[in-house]
Amino acid sequence: MAGAPPRWPRWLYSAALYALAPLVWWRVWREHALTNRRRERLGLIPPPADDRPRLWLHCASVGEVLAARSLIEALLERYPRHRLVVTTMTATGAARAHALIEAQRQVGDPQRLQHFFLPLDFPGAARRFVARLRPELAIFFETELWPNLLAACRRRGVPTAVVNGRLSPRAFHGYRRLRPLMSQVLGRLDWLAAKSREDAKRFLALGMAADRTEVVGSLKYDLRVDAESVAASQRLCTRLGASPVWVAGSTHPGEDEQLLQAHARLRQHYPTALLILVPRHPQRFDAVAALCQQRDMGLARRSRQEWPDARTAVYLGDTMGELMVLYGAADLAFVGGSLVPVGGHNLLEPAAMGVPVLSGPELANFADVAETLRQGGALIEVADSEALADTLITLFIDEAERHRLADAGLAVVAANRGALERTLSGLSRLLPGK
Numbered sequence: 001m002a003g004a005p006p007r008w009p010r011w012l013y014s015a016a017l018y019a020l021a022p023l024v025w026w027r028v029w030r031e032h033a034l035t036n037r038r039r040e041r042l043g044l045i046p047p048p049a050d051d052r053p054r055l056w057l058h059c060a061s062v063g064e065v066l067a068a069r070s071l072i073e074a075l076l077e078r079y080p081r082h083r084l085v086v087t088t089m090t091a092t093g094a095a096r097a098h099a100l101i102e103a104q105r106q107v108g109d110p111q112r113l114q115h116f117f118l119p120l121d122f123p124g125a126a127r128r129f130v131a132r133l134r135p136e137l138a139i140f141f142e143t144e145l146w147p148n149l150l151a152a153c154r155r156r157g158v159p160t161a162v163v164n165g166r167l168s169p170r171a172f173h174g175y176r177r178l179r180p181l182m183s184q185v186l187g188r189l190d191w192l193a194a195k196s197r198e199d200a201k202r203f204l205a206l207g208m209a210a211d212r213t214e215v216v217g218s219l220k221y222d223l224r225v226d227a228e229s230v231a232a233s234q235r236l237c238t239r240l241g242a243s244p245v246w247v248a249g250s251t252h253p254g255e256d257e258q259l260l261q262a263h264a265r266l267r268q269h270y271p272t273a274l275l276i277l278v279p280r281h282p283q284r285f286d287a288v289a290a291l292c293q294q295r296d297m298g299l300a301r302r303s304r305q306e307w308p309d310a311r312t313a314v315y316l317g318d319t320m321g322e323l324m325v326l327y328g329a330a331d332l333a334f335v336g337g338s339l340v341p342v343g344g345h346n347l348l349e350p351a352a353m354g355v356p357v358l359s360g361p362e363l364a365n366f367a368d369v370a371e372t373l374r375q376g377g378a379l380i381e382v383a384d385s386e387a388l389a390d391t392l393i394t395l396f397i398d399e400a401e402r403h404r405l406a407d408a409g410l411a412v413v414a415a416n417r418g419a420l421e422r423t424l425s426g427l428s429r430l431l432p433g434k
Contacts (some may be wrong), residue, residue, distance in 0.1 A: 009181035010147050014123055024120060033094040036117050043119040043129030049111075054083045056135035058118055061093040062320070063250075064141045065100070067346065070222045070420055071163065072100060076112060078424060079431075083111065085133060087118040092282060092320065099321050119149075126152040137430055142166050147181060150188045159430040161191040163423050164219045167202040168343060168364050175206055183207030190430055193423050195219070196368040214426060217419035218369060220348050225324070233328025233353065240274060240308060240315075244331060244396045247276040247355075249323050250345040251336035255360075256288050258339050258385035260295055260314070265389035267313060270396060274308055276326050278317035280336060280345070285318035292316065328353035331402060332395055334388065338362045347373055351409030356402050358382060358391060372416060378408035 017024070028041055037044075048054065055075060059065045065088060075084050086097045097115040104113045116133075119125040126148035130138075138153050138160045140146075145162070153160050167175070175182050186192075186208040194200035195218040204210060237245075244266075248259045256277065263275040279288045285303070292299045297313040300306040302322075308315050317326050327333050333350030337343060338360030347369050350357050358380045363370040373379035380395075382388040395402055 006180070006184070009178075009184050010151060013147050013181055017120075017122060021122075028089075028120065031089070031091045031117075033091040033098075033117075035098050036094055036115070038117075040117040041120050041125070042122075043125040043127070043132065045116050045129060045132050047132050048083075048134060052081060052083050054085055054133060054135045055079060055137050055139070056085045056087065056133060057139045057141065058087045058144050059093060059097075059141045060144055061088060061090040062096045063345065064088075064144075065093050065096040066323075066349075067164065067220050067223070068141050069100065070224050071219055071423065072113070073224070074420055074424055075427075076104070078428075082136070083114060085114045085116060085135065087116050089118050095320055118146075121146045121148045123148045123151075127155070130156055130158065137161070137427065139163055139427065143171060145182075145185050147185050150185055154188045159190045160188060161193065161427060161430060162189060163193045163427070164419075165192050165194040165203060166196075166199045166365075167206075168367070169202075170343070170364060172202040172206070179206060191426055193419075193426055195419070198368065214422075216422035216426065217416065219419045219423060220346055220369065221413055221416040222418070222420040223348060223352055223413075225352050229324050230328060230353075232325045236325065236329035240329060243272040243274055244270045245274045245276065245329065246332040246334065246392060247278065247317075247326050247330040247350075248334040249278045249317075249327060249336055249349070250280040251277065251288075252280055252340050252342050253284070254340045255336055255338075256291055258388070259334070259336075260292065260297065261385045262389040262392060263297075263313065264295070265386075266392045266396075269393050272310065273396075274312065274315055276315045276317055276330060278323055278326060278336075282318070282320060285316065289316055289318070324349055324353060327355050330355055332356050332358060332392065334358045337365075339384070339388075344370070347379065348413060351378060352413045354406045354410050356380070356395065356405035357409055358388070360384075360388075373409065373412055376408050376412040376415075378405060378412050380405070 059068050088094050088097055101113050119129040130152040135158055138158050140162045142164050192208055192213045193216045197215055200213055200215050266273045292314045298311040299314050300308045300312045301316045301318055303318040327350040333355045335345050335347050337345045341362050343365030344363040347357050347366055361381055382391050
């Protein structure tokens with residue numbers, strides 16, 4: 001057909017995927033969840049049990065599921081006739097999705113929200129998955145662009161959208177080397193809801209059409225802080241007592257050591273100070289616990305229902321789905337992935353809980369959010385472990401500054417809400433009359 005995009009980029013991509021199949025299978029074999037069958041990775045999902053229309057939302061892992069929670073709840077509310085299917089790549093994402101399903105079970109029809117693993121992007125698996133799912137709309141969260149899945153949606157006439165679209169400078173430089181493939185992939189999107197002008201510019205440079213691109217803001221500002229989480233934070237805060245408490249969330253290898261070093265210095269000034277340490281990945285819980293013990297820091301593990309006492313220096317948050325609760329129970333919050341070259345994690349979670357936000361300098365994944373918090377006077381960045389310790393000591397002395405930072409963070413979150421409604425409005429155009 002005249003004007004049709006060349007097929008060779010996707011053919012080469014699929015050929016490379018087949019060549020890497022053993023490695024791909026080894027990676028996904030580890031991402032096993034008791035709630036899901038591994039055969040879902042081949043698109044082998046059960047066909048719909050009834051004729052109710054389906055919406056499909058894909059989130060890569062636990063962070064994206066958490067960020068998409070407000071959108072998930074809004075879609076369930078706005079489209080009561082539809083089922084919503086959430087897919088993830090990782091087992092931790094699956095666990096978080098099933099926690100949302102369980103929450104839905106308490107308030108309504110538990111079958112309205114379902115979860116499957118995303119199939120591997122082999123052509124046959126992609127076609128099989130889309131044919132069995134039969135969604136009326138496919139929504140991909142942030143940067144989840146799978147060439148064969150998008151081609152399968154186009155073949156079956158399923159409209160596609162990317163929401164909260166983000167493309168870091170690092171990812172952009174990588175994708176630019178694959179511009180023929182990316183141009184073909186983006187050409188299949190019906191709508192891109194970018195979270196910032198900078199993200200939109202990067203997508204446009206890779207071949208996304210300007211008339212199908214809209215800057216709507218970040219959905220992360222629309223995160224919902226439910227009353228149950230606030231109450232749980234207050235109960236935990238009461239249980240922990242009056243000692244200085246700070247939390248380090250979503251931490252990574254090479255970062256935990258720096259945080260423990262800063263905490264040791266803090267305890268020289270505040271001997272009863274407590275660090276709530278929350279590693280990003282559950283497979284690291286035991287290793288981080290061992291690290292604390294090697295440094296002779298008294299340890300209590302939340303998963304074992306151990307409670308800190310006078311000898312406890314570190315309370316290990318080795319559970320899933322409780323980070324917001326743990327943030328809310330602290331006086332200060334450090335957001336991990338920022339003292340090591342990871343790119344940072346969601347700075348808005350502690351801000352929305354009314355807790356002052358600290359981070360390291362590595363914030364490429366949240367550059368726009370970080371800049372907004374900076375402009376609002378709601379973010380303190382530290383260069384290393386020594387600077388972090390100095391900042392912690394200063395802020396625990398200065399209660400007025402802690403309150404100012406907390407209020408500033410809440411103000412930034414409140415001022416930037418609205419992306420959810422703009423996103424829902426754009427999606428509704430892809431589902432006329434629904």
